[in-house]
Amino acid sequence: MRKKYLSALLFGALLFASAGTFTSCKDYDDDISNLQSQVDGIKADLEDLQAQISAGKWITNVTSIEGGFTVTFSDGQSFNIVNGKDGADGAAGAPGAAGADGTKITIGEDGYWYFDGIKSEYKAVADTEDGKIKTPYVGEDGYWYFYGEEGEEAVKSAYKANGAVYAVAEANGGFTIYAPTEDGKEMLEIFLPGAAAAITSMNVKVFAEAENGNITINQYEFTPDKDEKADWEKMTGHNVTDNKYILASADKLGLRVNPTDVELKDIDFVLLNSKNEELTGVVYEASEYTDYVTDAVTDASRANGNGLWTLSMKQMELKDEAAKANFEKMFTSDLAKILYALSADHATRAEYNIGFNSLNPKDANIGSIKVAGKNVKDDTDTSDREDKRNDGMVDTHKAISVAVANPADLYDMWLTVSKEDEALFGIKIDNEKHTFTITGDPDLLTKASFAVTVHTMNNNGEVAEEVVNIYVSDKIAVAPEYAKRTLNIVSDQVGNDQEGYKDATALESKNAFTADMATLLNALGEDQANVWKKKVSTASVEYYTDKDCKNKVNNNGIELIFVNAAGDKEVAIKDAANMKFSVDNSVAPATSSTPGFKVDTEYFAKVTFKAGNSELNSIVVPFEFAIPDFANSFEQEPAVFIDNVANAYMNVDDQTKGEAAYKLSRAFKKFLSGATLALDSKTKVTDKYTSEQLATISSTFDDKAMITLKDVDKAKGTNIPAGYGQELIVNASDDDYMGWAYPDGKGTYTFTIKVMSPLYEGSVSAIGDVVSIPATSVSGWNMTNEHIQGKTYNNITYKVLQDKVGEDKVGGWTRPEIANVDASSTNERVVKVKDVYPATAGEKGAVNEGYIKVLPQNIAATTETTINVTVTDVWGYAKTNPVKVKVTVGE
Secondary structure (H helix, E strand, C coil), X not given: XXXXXXXXXXXXXXXXXXXXXXXXXXXXXXXXXXXXXXXXXXXXXXXXXXXXXXXXXXXXXXXXXXXXXXXXXXXXXXXXXXXCCCCCCCHHHCCCCCCCCCEEEEECCCCEEEECCEEEXXXXXXXXXXXXXXXXXXXXXXXXXXXXXXXXXXXXXXXXXXXXXXXXXXXXXXXXXXXXXXXXXXXXXXXXXXXXXXXXXXXXXXXXXXXXXXXXXXXEECCCCHHHHHHHHHHHCCCCCCCCEEEECCCEEEEEEECCCCCCCCCCEEEECCCCCEEEEEEEEEEECCCCCCCCCCCCCECCCCCEEEEEECCEEECCHHHXXXXXXXXXXXXXXXXXXXXXXXXXXXXXXXXXXXXXXXXXXXXXXXXXXXXXXXXXXXXXXXXXXXXXXXXXXXXXXXEECCHHHEEEEEEEECHHHHHHHCEEEECCCCEEEECCCCCCCCXXXXXXXXXXXXXXXXXXXXXEEEEECCCCXXXXXXXXXXXXXXXXXXXXXXXXXXXXXXXXXXXXXXXXXXXXXXXXXXXXXXXXXXXXXXXXXXXXXXXXXXXXXXXXXXXXXXXXXXXXXXXXXXXXXXXXXXXXXXXXXXXXXXXXXXXXXXXXXXXXXXXXXXXXXXXXXXEEEECCCHHHHCXXXXXXXXXXXXXXXXXXXXXXXXCCEEEXXXXXXXXXXXXXXXXXXXXECCCCCEHHHHEEECCECCCCCEEXXXXXXXXXXXXXXXXCCCCXXXXXXXXXXXXXXXXXXXXXXXXXXXEECCXXXXXXXXXXXXXXXXXXXXXCEEECCCCEEEECCCCCEECCCCCEECCCXXXXXXXXXXXXXXXXXXXXXXXXXXXXECCEECXXXXXXXXXXXXXXXXXXXXXXXXXXXXXXXXXXCEEEEEEEEEXXXXX
């Protein structure tokens, strides 16, 4: 099991900085009365931090920094927990003391707590119920309390916490942060889960190659020669075990986890039986799987973030025959196999389905040496036919792995090179990872190969060595970092690219982005750049969806050319100022039937430079495509839209068949011609109907696009349909822009519109508030436009009664929206309405305006009443308006 770390950071005054950093000062003797006011803030910040954990985040890394550590979460956000550098101001201006460094506490290989590397008398113990390390704590007296070796009772130590903020690494891979208040009476606490705690479910299966579906552990008898053991320890500095047996297994487990994005590489997987007993010493580690899962390979590990992993057992040791016998007892019970469940750091457990065959005695056979994943082969370029060489060339500035064909049989490996080659090639060996790196410049090397000696000790303790000639490629390992390019796709562009260059020969359907050559040449350095320019002859480019350039985009819609500084001429690679990536809109975009590129998605162009057939180097340029925001293609007319709702008052000029319609172009200063239009069919805008049920709309947005009300549930008398004046929802959409598909949800624009009549929303009333009519008129009395007037929704007055005569001598209205006017009395005992008369032609082109003939009755006293004047507009909507009238007596 991996070591557990605990960092105790001594704080006097505690606060969380707004940037997510714990800071502190230490000033125990001076006035710190302001501290308590900060405690509530600490609580609030801890609650914010806890909220992130509750949202499903977990710790992916904990790294040491000066005076503390940095905690990184799965979403990339990090928090620094550090000691303060300066003390808080003391009372009466006295200076504060400097903050103390934190105490680093670890669990050693012997199981004891270590304080800054010094062993204490306290042993770390696990809780028998859940397997977690029992966590030390700060008592009310301010001292650390540790559990005794048996774990039954916490024991006070000699170490005083001094109000420390500290973090404890738990057995399940998470951390607990403790932040005491100033008086030490309250301990604020938050648990930060590691990846193991983030796992919600696990399904595990033994790979099909395992015998009888059970795991076989190979048993190697470890009997190294005494002198060889001593020589090995002297050469490597590694202690060679005195244990008698090495155990290893080639059988693997297939694991599927949820959530699928949990990182498992740092998790120790152990096995537990149904009595919660751990199969001591058996630990599995996870590795990625990058191939397909097929019906032929049903057990696999992680495939591109789909939650699949492969688990391999770590090698373990047994001291002697007795230890071996005790270990094998855990395989069976009453001759039946004990089944084990996989557990992730004791935090999550899978089903009980893992059994073991008896230990398999085996002689170690590590097989051939592998360099960079390939078996070494005979070196035909040397006179000694037994010489070996790597298969192919190795690159500089890249860690090259050395392994054996059967790693389960290998106990230890050590790599050495000659001092001369180490200096000439700049070789750096990492014997913990079994890799070497060539840091020298291949263009400046005076020889093409060097020898690496691979020393091995197998699981039987047998020592061997193999000399392998390593041949170095011409590849120049530089990795200049290019910033991401964003190409805003435009239509009918003639060569104006991202950085202002002009290409007179570019196709109209092409856009372009550029990457400068200077970034590459500067990374090479002057000497290397000159050699590179002499060698480079060709370049090729491939496009990928990942920065590691593993997942290729199959599309030829981007052409790479090398251009001069002006961008108007193609030149040789060595003379180029820029790489220009010309994009063909007719080919590059992905469609439902063809692969390609999408907008708002990061891609990576890998440009490989060659000298003849030999690769020199490659660079990676990140880029993405962008198209105009669909909604920005529409600009509302402020004269129509109020609070984001179009108040659409109909206009007779828009009518074709007398429908209640409105031309949509009146509501927008700018719109996307050709966009698809549709009324919403999901949201009810009345108790019964959706927008689609209340109106129709043109299928395409253009200058003639109309929205028309349906005759749904027309009201008796007024003829007003259910959709009149409702906020109808209109969706404008488009699939693509210049062939580039809009991302999900971004190719739509939604607005609401209320279709209304300018007259129905207006009124008719008496001029001067009331119309006076004499009571004794025998032949009746004419109510004219001098007595009443109409007003539109905007209080614009108009003549209600006919005020013009056309060429056909038929009366009409100057106001074109009027179709008919009618009148009736509300009290015929006071006044009757005989009829409404049209306008007629008078002498010399004069117009005798229309009027309402009223018949006042013989009444005894002046009386007020109303006459209803009903105006019907050209859309058939009838608005009845009560006009006040007064029938007078004796006046």
